[in-house]
Amino acid sequence: MLKDILIIDGYNVIFAWPELKKLSRESLEHARLTLRDQLMNFCKYKEYEGILVFDGKYTATPASVEELAKGFFEVYTDDGETADSYIEREVFLRKGKYTNVYVVTSDGDEQNQILGSGGLRIPARELYNDIRLAKAEERKQYTHNHHRDHMRIRRNELGDLLDPTVAEKLEAIRRGNK
Structure with a gap:
């Protein structure tokens, strides 16, 4: 199944989201980590593979491709390569190997190239x-599942299934009052 x-x-996303843009003024590294964590969680929840691409010119990090979680990669391009050119190449290489190849950018020229x-x-x-x-969906699902699991546990308690007189006799035995 694809x-x-x-x-x-x-960086396009960091500078498009108000809280990440603000955070980047204090620490670009912290903004990158915050974005990465949010995207890893989102991709896992949606069962997407993900590639987060950063222009190498904005960091001292050498060019790299690292798999941070199963199916989620973080890429830093070479100093001379833009994220746009890397992304365009990846779209071409991955087309047909996935059901959909989505590219997240607000760059108009890049959007036209991707399409x-x-x-x-x-x-x-x-x-x-x-x-x-x-x-919000995940929180709602977790709350629903947690409540359902809690109810299932309560329904399966032995004391709830016993006849009250049998339960009293067992409690007396447990206390040593035969």
Whole structure:
């Protein structure tokens, strides 16, 4: 079964989301980590593979591709390569290997290039809203499952299944009052 893949232009998203943009003024590294954590959770929840791409020119990190979790990669391009060119190449290479190849960027020229390569675009603001909705769904699902599991445990307690007189006799034996 083919999956969907989400390829994200990291700095484009950081500078499009107000809280990450603000955070980047204090620490660009912290903004990158915050974005990475949110995307890893989102991709896992949605069962997407993900590639988070950062331009190498904004960091002292050498060019690298690292798998941070199963199916989630973080990429730093070479100093001379833009995230846009890396993403365009990845869309071309991955088209046909995934159900959908989504690219997250709000760069208009990049969006046109992605559409021409057979990828699907997601503006940074739309991803922001998708992540918020996914978090709410996840919280609701967790609360529902937790309540259901708690009820299942209560229904299966031995004391709830015993006749009251038998329960009293067993309690007397437990206390040593035969």
